[in-house]
Amino acid sequence: MPDGKAEEAADWLIRLQAGSVEPRLKAEFDRWLVASPANRLAWERTCKTWRNLGLVEPAFKNLWEDAPHLPAKAEKQLPRRRFTVRHYAGMAMAAASLCLAVLFVPAFFVRIEADxxxxxxxxxxxxxxxxxxxxxxxxxxxxxxxxxxxxxxxxxxxxxxxxxxxxxxxxxxxxxxxxxxxxxxxxxxxxxxxxxxxxxxxxxxxxxxxxxxxxxxxxxxxxxxxxxxxxxxxxxxxxEDIGGWRNGELYVVDATIGSVVEQIQRYHPAWLTMADKRLAEQRVTGFYDLRDPDRALEALVEPYRGKVHAIGGSARIITRF
The missing domain is CATH 2.60.120.1440 (Jelly Rolls)
Known part of the structure; x- marks a missing residue:
């Protein structure tokens, strides 16, 4: 599976669980799903992993099961529930777990090759x-x-x-x-x-x-x-700004927010993910303090109406809501 597809699928999991699904969001999801076989494969594996983890039924599983390639429907139909912070936290932790599982293999080979x-x-x-x-x-x-x-x-x-x-x-x-x-x-x-x-x-x-x-x-x-x-x-x-990370400073020039988040991830103990692709594609130029990665994240996304949601000490989910 191409790099990044598993995380994209997990991000969609987060967005579809985060509240009522508007027609615009569903249409955007449908476009992403049919854009490439890699997207469909990543989504199928994400759904299957979700069920194999024994988690609660997704609140909007009808959006997922419209596609014929997805895993079979669960027998038990749970009532739709309103979004709560507790549900969000559980969902985020599950998404983090499945992404970490997918990312483990390439990290393992890097570990073997590295001196x-x-x-x-x-x-x-x-x-x-x-x-x-x-x-x-x-x-x-x-x-x-x-x-x-x-x-x-x-x-x-x-x-x-x-x-x-x-x-x-x-x-x-x-x-x-x-x-x-x-x-x-x-x-x-x-x-x-x-x-x-x-x-x-x-x-x-x-x-x-x-x-x-x-x-x-x-x-x-x-x-x-x-x-x-x-x-x-x-x-x-x-x-003077080249290699500024050596002094705890990150200086970027015309970089996407998504790429800056990836750089901040190196200094943040929690798992970071972006649930809004458009926000991730915005470009920035500026300084960010790597000694305080949470503050760096906020400084990065707040000018674009982004918000950093902390899920305990284990995850940070960056959205526009």
Whole structure:
């Protein structure tokens, strides 16, 4: 199943349970459901997992069961109930559980491949074999290969700031899922968020390339942004703001709210999810305090009439209601 589909299905679970289903919301859900086979598969698995967990019948299960591919109807028909905070909390916890189950497998393989990794709200400094230093952000992972004269590092997830020791005989190469960065000696930041790779140069010079495309050279104060489709653009950024997470500050330029939430997730102990796709797609530029992730979330979404719903210490659900 493509990355993110399980969470999209869980978000729809949350939205359909959160109150009366308006025609506009149902139409939006129907469009999402038929948009791709991956959406239908994610929804089917979400519904099946929900029932297998032995939870209460969904308040709006008739919306789900209109589709012929969904699991068979339960025999017992429960009366429709008004939404309460208790129901919301139970539903959110169940959705969190099923999403964590789906996300466990890729996280497991990252753990096997990684030579270095950090947990939530943890950062660490790594000195590599050649003396180069890597500051690894929270909830991040990388692997290294310094055999046969190579200096190769692969960022598996999250973010890292590199300060590379010059060696003209051995270029330093950093790889992500779809971008390769080659340097001789420089300092730069690499961030993987929401299918997007960002490379920001603090000093020196680097060349970044997307798969087989011609490399793009960066100068200090430039950020290269490559999305999952291969679209490439440059942005200007203050050198002082590059790798600001090292000081507990997150600075973003023309980023989606959804991608910023993903970055804040690295520093938040609770599970974060967005139940409003349109809100997630809004773009922002600004500073956010990673030392207080709840406050950072509120500052991020309040200008767009967003609200952060806390479900104890285990979940934060971001909506427009």
């Amino acid at each position: 270095y990794q950090t947990s939530t709200a943890e950062s660490r400094t790594i000195v590599l074999e050649d003396g180069s230093r890597v500051q690894l952000a929270a909830a991040s992972a990388l692997s290294t290969d310094f055999t046969d004269g190579r200096r190769n590092v692969k960022v598996l997830k999250g973010e890292a700031f590199f300060d590379v020791v010059p060696d003209s005989a051995r270029p330093f190469v950093v790889e992500t899922k779809n971008v390769t960065v080659q340097v001789l000696g420089t300092a730069f930041d690499v961030d993987l968020t929401d299918g997007i790779t960002q490379v920001a140069l603090a000093h020196g010079s680097v060349e970044a390339s997307f798969r087989n495309a011609a490399p793009t050279r960066l100068i200090p104060g430039e950020m290269l942004i490559v999305d999952a489709s291969g679209a490439i653009r440059k942005e200007s950024v203050s050198v």
